[in-house]
Amino acid sequence: MRHHLLTSFTTRGMSALLLAFGLLLVVMRPADAAQSPACAASNKSITLPTVAISPGQSNGPIGSAAQATISINCNTTYDNTPNYYDSFNVQAGQLAPLDSTNTPAGGQGILFQTNVPGIDVLLTAQTVQATSGNNGPNGTFGWSMGTINCNFDSGTLNGQNCSPNPIPVTFTVQLYKTGPVSPGRITSLTLLQIFETDTVAPPPWWWGGQTTYYSGASSSFGSLKLNAVSVSMSTCNIAAGSSTLSVALPTVDTNALSTTGSVAGQKSFSIQYTCPSGWALYMTMSTANPAAATGVIMPSTTCTAGTPATNVGIQLLQSNQQPVQFNTAQSVGNSPNGKLDLTYYAQYYATGSPIGAGQVCGTATFTMSYQ
Template identity: 35%
Template sequence: MARFARHLCLLFAGTLLLVCLGLAPRDVSAATCTLSPSGATLTVAAVTVSTGTANGTKLGTPGNLGVTFSCSGLSSGQTATLQVGGLASRDASDPPAGGGISFATNVPGIAFVLTASPVQASDNSCLRCGPGQTPGWEAASVTSGQTSTSVTFTGQFMKTGNVTPGTVNSIQLAQFWWYIFGVSNSVGPIGTLTLAATPVNIQACSVNSDSTNLNVTLPTVSTQALRSATAVAGRTGFNINLTCQAGANVYITMAASSGAGTATGTLLSNGTAANVQVQLLDKNYNPVSFNTSTLIGAAPSGTLSIPYYAQYYATGAATAGSIKATATFTMTYQ
């Protein structure tokens, strides 16, 4: 019995030795990875949301930012992987059409969509996603023999609902970690990605397509109707049509593109008829004052039609021929 007991003791000791060898940590102290810039800021230009813009529409010009992931001290065959995690709150529109991550902002109706290259941004939760299996993705990797690699982030605002104008506050979108698979846990955070504060404006009205390049045809009249200075004839009505959000204060400014004439509201003609100009009138038949912003009033929701009139205006005895004049209008809103 004593001999059998010694055999059990030796077997047990051997088992302990094997377990200890399996738990021995690998030496990774030589490997170091960094991110440049460590505090990366993504800047996007201010955006203006036009009336009638559909939900899901990307707004303005995208902003781009590149970061560099660098590593040193990797052993032969080792690969260091850059993880993106610590994500900010996502919007209800996440994931957005076309890929990436849709982040929530403080401005109603506005989300921020982040995409990345060479690996698309994602907020999946998995073993090899964000650190500790949290939402995120593996953005890049550096293998022994390499020194660095680059990641490009692209950001753009997206309309998700009724927009209230304001400023999107600065948001820390994500943080960065790195690890060596099978060797080390996630190390970091070694950097951050932040969205800079950005204004969001509303274009309260937009000019309808039938009014962007408006041609007004005046009737043919006899020179006898314009035989003396200040005589007028051929009054013709037209409308400038807008689509507006309710309550917007609309202003219009008229400019004499073909040149201002002798009387208020008159335009010089480059046609063949002599001593004839074109005069613009407002809805009350008053001559329009050029280069002066005029309040039209508070817009209703939907189409707003602004009535105007054009008529011939004689500066002397008119001669037969053609009349052609041009005016430009500019809309502003508050």
Template identity: 85%
Template sequence: MSALLLIIGLLLMAMRPAEATQSPTCNASNKTITIPTVAITPGQSNGPIGSAVQATISIDCYPAYTNTPNYYDSFNVQTGQLAPLDSASTPPAGGGILFQTNIPGIDVLLTAQTVQASSGNNGPNGTPGWSIATINCNFDSGVLNGQNCSPDPVSVTFTAQLYKTGPTTPGKITSLTLLEIFETDTVATPPSYWGQTIYYSGASSSFGSLKLNTVNVSMSTCNVAAGSTNLSVTLPTVDVNALPTTGSVAGQKSFPIQYTCPSGWALYMTMSTANPAAATGVILPSTSCAAGSPATNVGIQLLQSNQQPVQFNTAQSVGNSPNGTLNLTYYAQYYATGSPIGAGQVCGTATFTMSYQ
């Protein structure tokens, strides 16, 4: 009797299930989402910006099931290895995940179907992520090879869109791997006479991913006020005696330049002319005056708002743009380029260019 009990004990030990550290991997593809260039307008409110782009990943766990000796396997397909999240901002009412980008004030909003994207601890091995679907596989004598998985394959559709969360600047969003795909194989306990069963203590390795390509973020150009695009500044008539020596000035007149830009940009003004004089900021008179003989030994000098002469072809700082219309004041005045002054008309042309960073 003791010998028979010993044999039975050995048989029971042989039936004891084995354990593996990782679940087998299902099959899926790597997908990349490419968002077109996004332009942000001055004063644009927080929220979605630009176009929403979709990508669909199909997941097949039948090959993983056929690679196990088990008769029952439930594959819980999960997302994990999420890119850095924006913990300071809340996704919109529809849900989803906000991923940080390298540009402050710009996130990536990711949503998913049929299960909404979330960042709870439902990813592989309890890490951040969410469960996409469960694929149940079992022995079925009514199908080829006696193996069946349902539903299989399953598909998940991701939608990505840029999302403005605060003040921002133009730039390029660097490429991000938003998430990877894993699965956890949960094995039902079969009858003991079905042979050895393998249980898995951990999630599979990654077998798919969703990546975001680089995205260019631009800002709308400054909007110049209609009255500032083609300015005509008329200087007062002065007597030639008001310019007694070379370098004398007279007849100063102010003129405004108005435009709007996104708040906080560093702005620069560059002025140029086709007829510069030797003196700083002075335009030599043009021969295209409407009527009469041009004055001699006199030009037009342009001054910045601080009364300093404009340096042609040099970007000069005008400070940061405000929240609203920026008003700049410039000045024009006669400038004696030689002596004596000859009476007549004086006219000249300058072009201004605004740049920002």
């Protein structure tokens, strides 16, 4: 409870002079407390959407930003102190690990490290910008988000006047690329906690109540947390119909394959992808039944019908008519922004002599990689 000034005076008669003026002033020894009392705020969490890194993505903010507002209220705290005057310095502290190497563009905000290489978390704030100097609780990393001044006011219903109160602080969080990225999942981070330091001014000369001074910051009474978020790389996707291809070669006479190494019945086919622009693309072909000749698949004994041909394989060629090198990633250039159509060829290849007529079939697997 706040105390009022107590005065007394005495008069005698209509023309009496003021005979006495007395002030009852009770002087109490200031009390000391190590820790400031805590104000009130909330714990807030922010969720960011999954971010896909595009080829050629420059360093800086990436993906969508998200916001959260925390309101700090010190009315009840002031009401529970014995002081005539309290100045509550609201502070952000206990910051998550900082990026000691990189700084945000323009120096606005704070960069926090994450467990995903090449990705930080950028935090900015309003109305006081987030900084990582030594202005947090008890001189630790952090910043002052504002001050709530409270004093006794006999004209109010509860005898208190705190202004500005509450203090709303709006935080904005966004992912920030700092270098080469390895895709992964950023684990949740408590970015900061909220504290306050109660700075008490000397009481008025007539104040008769107890005054308590505080030498340390309060315990944490609010926090801001980033929920886990995934970071992926934008990818090429195989078009419908290209994931499993069946290439039918024309029927040819055995005389077209008269000598070992001769070829016949060439047929083109294509593999289609959709890609963002900028990736360097590589195709790897492989088979379980390679022949000695480059790019040749030995015939399978599991053809669906008829007698398998003998001394005949299937050779795969790149778009430049050069044989495919099995199990070797071969460059197919840079991806366009959209549809990618890769042309290949298949043909009969005489692996020996003489040729025996029959069915010829073989299987190859293709794998697209990009960087």
